[in-house]
Structure formats: structure tokens, C-alpha cells
Amino acid sequence: MKKVLILSFGMFALGFDAYIVAGIIPGISETYHKDVSQVGLAVSIFTLFYALSAPVFASLFAGKSVKKILLYSMLVFTIANIITAIAPTFTILLVSRAIAGAAAGLFSPLAISAASELVSIEKKGRAIGLTLGGMSIGIVLGVPLGLYVFDMLSWQASIWLLVLIGVVAMFGILVYLPSIETPTPPALFERLKMFLDKKVTVTVCITFFASISSLGLYTYLSPLIKEFTGTGNLMMYLWAWGFGGLFGSLIIGYLIDYFKKPKTLVTIILLILTLSITCIPLMINLPLLRYLPFFVWGAMGWASQAPQQHILMSYQPNNGSSAVALNSSLNYLGSSVGATLGGGVLAFGFGAISLIYFAVISMVFSILLQFYSVKSLN
Template sequence: MINVIGRSKSRIPLILSQTGQAVSVFTLCYALAAPIFATLLAGKPMRRILVLALAVFSVGNGASALASSFSLLLMARAVAGIGAGLYSPLAAAAASSLVSEQKRGRALGMTLGGMSMGTVVGVPLGLVIAEHLSWQGTLWLITALGLIAMIGIVIWFPNFPASAPPSLRQRVAMLTNGRVSATIGITLMTSVASLGLYTYIASILHNLADINNITPYLWAWGIGGVIGSFSIGTLIDRTGRPGLLMAGILAILAFAIFSLPLGLKYPILSFLPFVLWGAMGWASQAPQQHVLLHLQPNHGAATVALNSSANYLGSAIGSALGGIVLLAGLAPSQLPFATGCLVLVTLLGQLLVVLRKNKEQ
């Protein structure tokens, strides 16, 4: 995400569109890499795959920092997206396999919590580094952190094989399973709304309330993400109703996004919608992963990869759609309303999934 404040008004739509393109390339490659490489590398030692993924991710970020043109930057972001797409779903599957089924929700929540902590610290820190050094400095920091994580996995992570890859028949059955496809579809729509809108948070704040310093709002969003991702796992384990929890998450997410314009008018309430938005956006992944691991217990890595793929594909679609509608003349202040309506449609779909499950039981 780049800061568009202070740029000439004639260039803002182009800058916003390029921002959307860079985000879309990363997330699209993430989405494609997750299911493909999870299948190709299934059965290999988990530690080796995770190290490989972090190596690809670090190379992509280093190449992004060295890119001399926008085209080269897009190619480098694609490489980084492939590495992230391989790493994240396997990390979630590994976490769930290290604990009993009764603690699976908390394991998934801890994994997501670590990712959200990275966002809480990483996004504001990256903005500070970019302001004082350059955006390339931020990418070099991410590259270094990836290398440190590689060393940590080599030293401390247990070396056990990933699950055997599903056969073609099993893979087709997985995709044609009504509950699996419905769960992944809800994940996709949630991501289109939540992560797609996040791409344009700077322009939304500036357009709605003439806010130039977005860092406090990024902190609020990220802190909410930490709260949501660390707490949702315990709720899943205690209630045993991940589908119903997902419906509640979508309801609160819709409220948070619709209330963004109103909240910004009152300083004492301005950060609350961002906290709720971040909390519900991050919390939405664990219930979906839990459902899929229950539906496909023998192919956990593959199903979690499909869910992660849908999550980041939704982010790519949301970022691209945002860039398209902004270039077409839609004001950034109107994006929260359009996104809120999409979340309500997604909530309706999730309620239908829950009702259908209850009828089948």
C-alpha cells in the first residue's frame, strides 16, 4: 500500500490502480500457489517444505526491493506471493497436526494470531521505515525476517512428513462436496470484502475525513486482528459451533464496515470500527479451517490450502475491483457502503449453510 496523500490529484487514480495491481498480483499468485504446491509437495518432510517456502518468499521480497521498473516489481511480487502461498496453509495444517482434535481451534487461532501480530507490528513499522528510508527499506526488512524465520524452523521445528496427496478422484470429490465448496465460497466472499477494502484504507480515510496520518488506524485494525485471531480458537473449542460463529463474525463485520463513515465523525468512536473490522476479518479464517479439517480429516493440508487460496484470491479480486471502480469514477468514500452490502450477502449465504447442516443432522 502506498501513500497517495500529497500527490497531484490527476495522478491519484493511476497510483491507486497500480497499488491495486501490485496487491492483486501477490495475492493471485498466493491463491494459485497454495493448492498447487500443497499437492505437489505433499508427503515431503514438513520442515523442508516450510524452509523452501520462506526461501522463495525472501527471494521475492529482495527482488521487489531491487526492481527497476513497475513490470519487474510485479514479477517479483508474484514470486513472493508463491512463497507465501506455500507457507501459510502448511503452517496452519502443521499446527493442527501437533495437537489433539479438542485443541485444534486454539492451535489454528495461535497460528492466525502470530500472523496478525506481524500485521500489527509490521505495517506501522514498515510505514515508519518507508518514511525515513524508502519503501525498499521496508522490503529488505521483510526479507531479513524471512531468513530469520527459516533459521528458527531449521533449529526448532520437528521434522515430520506432510499428509499424502489426495488422488485425482479424491480431489474432485473434495471440490464437488457441497459443504466444502460452500465453506470455501464464504471464505472467498469475506476476503473480497474485508481484505479488498483494506487495500484502499488510505484513500478512504483521506476522502471521508481528510485524514493524512493513517498509522493510528492501521494500529487499531491490527490490534483488533490480534484480539480476534487469538480469541476465536478458544470460542471454537468451547462452543463446537464454528459455522454459527462464522455467521456472528460476518454480522459484526458488516456493522463495522457500515459504521466507518459515521465513526470518523466522532473522534472518541473513530477507531472502534477499525478494531472490529480487523478482529472479525482475522477471526473469520479459523472457523472455516476448522470446518474443512473436520470434513476432510485425511487431507488437512490440501483443504486448508484451498481455503487459503480462496482467501487470497478474494483479496486479489477485491483489490482489482476497487481499482476498477475508482478509475471509473466511484469516490473512495462510497467503498465502505458497497463492501458492507457484499458482507450482508455473504452473511445470508453462511446462514443458509448453517441451516442446511442442521437439517442434515
């Protein structure tokens, strides 16, 4: 599992990058004189290019050295963040976010697939959970630290901190990761057959709608908290969400290995996730309890990914890398769609409370598909 920790640290950098922007939106808005809904494009474009690049790269680089691909993708990711930090215009910033997203789309699914190859069969669930846990740790530790740097210095300083993390991740991959190869790519017909498999399609659509709700809502956490509480202080809410994500990511692998019923776990997770989002406006002004919905939201949102990856690998045992890439793609595509729709909601003046309603509607679609999967796709 020590080698898996190297991959987990790389995911730490991705988690930091994907979620810090939601916290520094006010600073970016002020620098480039853009409103919040426009700055939300920085999140949308990152996640969109992540979604588009993941399945393409999974097939394009199959059969190549995992170590080299992970190293080069982290290098591009780090360079892109350097450009973000020094971007003279908002357009260049968006371009840099697109490049960073594409590099993350290459790194993430390959890291998850590699983690499962580095351990024995009975530890695969834990390995996937630990790798995904690196991303949630990037939120628990990285995002609050980045926000602190933002408050003390500037949003650009937060990005420079991310650059430093990327450099450390590259060093770890270069020195400690063993040389393994990705699986040989299947024939084109076999790849198309996987994408048209009803079981795979329904599973990734469940991920898609849950992501629209969970990650899309997270993007606009700043205006949401400000509308509900009258304060722009996000720190405690981000801590609650991030610690929930860490808890969910680390515990879910053990639950998968122990109960061996990932579909049942996904059903429970989706129901609790919906309940937690619904409870935000009801509990946010209650002492102590105000943070509970955010903790549960983070825990369930992050816990949902590992069993979904596990389910897809069982559907496509000979094409696990592409299946994982497809799920990661739909996860971040959902985030991009959620962030874009959320920006539209705010731009039309509906208010941040409307984001909760849209999130719940999206979760209903996800739950209905999950019930169909449990009942008809066993």
C-alpha cells in the same frame, strides 16, 4: 505449543508482506509514476498468485518433509522481496510480488495444517488460532513499524526490513522445527470429489465473499481515510485494525474449543463484520470512537478464518491439508478480486466512499450463504 510459535513467526513475515503494501502505495506510486489504482495491482497480483499456488502446492508436495518445504518456500519468499526492494521498473516489481505470493501460498496453508498436527486434538483450535495470529501480529507490529521506516527513509527500506524478518524465520525453521511429513496425497478422484462437495464449496464461497469485502477494502485504506478525514495519516487506523486482528485471531481458538459450535461463531462474526464496515463513514469523525469500527473490522475479519478451517477439517478429516489450502486460496482470491474491483472503482472516479458500499454488498452474499449453510448443510 512452542513449536507452533515457530510457524507463527513465519506467518508474521507473510502478514507483514501482504499488508504493508497498502500503507506504502503512495511511495511506490511516486517512484514508478503510477496512480493509486495501478499500484493496487501489486496487492492484487500477490494475492492472486497466493490463491492459485495454495491448492496446487498442497497436493504437489503432499508426503514430503514439512520442514524442507517451509524452509524453501520462505527462502523464495525472501528472495522475491529482495527483488521487490531493488526493482528498477514497475513491471519487475509486479513479477517479484507474484513470486512472493506464490511462495506465501505454499507456506501458509502448510503451516496451518502442520500446527494442527503438532498438538493434541483438544488444542487444535488454539494451534490454528495461534498460527493465524502470527499473521495478525505482523500487521499489528510489522505494518506500523514498516510505515515508520517508510516515513523516515523510504518504502524500499520497509521491504528490506521484511527481508530481515524472512531470514530470521528461516533460521527458526531450520533450527527448531521438528521433521514431520505432510499427509500422503489422496487419489485424484478423491481430490476432485472434495472440491465438488457442496458443503466445502459453500464454506469456501463464504470465505471468498467475506474476503472481497474485508481484505479488498483494506487495500485502499489510504485513499479511504484521506477522503473521509482529509489527512493521509494512516497510523492510528492501522493500529486499530491490526490490534483488532490480533485480538480476534488469538481469542477465536479458545472460543472454538470451548463452545464447539464453529458455524454459530462464523454467523455472529459475519454479522458484526458487516456492521463494523457500515459504521466506518458514520463514526470516523467522532472523537475516540472513530477507531472502534476499524478495531472490530480487524477482529472479525481475522477471527473468521479459524472456524472456517475447523469446519472444513470436520468435512474432510482425511484431507485436511487440501481443504485448508482451498480455503486459504479462496481467501486470497477474494482479496485479489476485491483489490482489483476497488482499483476499478477508484479509476472510474466513483470515490472511496463507494468502496464501503461494494464491501457491504459482498458481505450480504457471504451472510446469505452462511445462513444456507447453517440451515441446510448440518
